[in-house]
Amino acid sequence: MGIRRIAAAVIGAALLYWGYRQFGWPGVAAVAGGLVLWMLLHFTRLMTVMQRAARRPIGHVDSAVMLNSRLHAGLPLVGVIGLARALGELMSSEGEQPEVYRWTDPGGASVQARFAHGKLLDWGFQRPEADAPTER
Structure with missing residues (x-):
């Protein structure tokens, strides 16, 4: 479990405690409603990204x-999938860290990205090989 997940759980518990201390059980209900809304917003975003990716x-x-121009280090895999609007082609062995994915456009140019634990480490852009010029 990552530090962010632990921190989110601790903050949620602290907010519930604060709601109880300030307003009693109605405060707990209000804070719990806010936390559920926050989780549903993230779930809805994830489902929207995955539905778009499923169509491609x-x-x-x-x-x-x-x-390539919109990528930056630290971007989560879900964010890259949202930008590409498609799942990446897995280039590394399944379960291996870092994971390597590739996206290719119709012209043959591709972006290959490495992810460690779901966060973008680095990426590379590769143009298609130019055909040899023909003499006339």
Whole structure:
């Protein structure tokens, strides 16, 4: 369990305690309602991203150049899937860390990204090999 999850649980418990101390059981109900709303917003965002990705072929992106320009270190895998609007093609062995995914556009350009524990470490952009010029 990551430090962020532990911190979120501790903050949630502290908010529930604060609600009880300030307003009694109605305060607990109000804080619990706010926490449930927050969790539902995140769940809805995740489901929207995954529904969009389900409609596209795995590893396909409209423009690898645009995807490359919008990436930054630390971006979660769900965020990259949302930008690409497609699941990435898994290039590493399943369960291996770091995970490597690739997205390719119709022109043959691709973005290959490495993720450690769901966070973007680094990425590379590769253009298709230019065909040899023909003599006339």
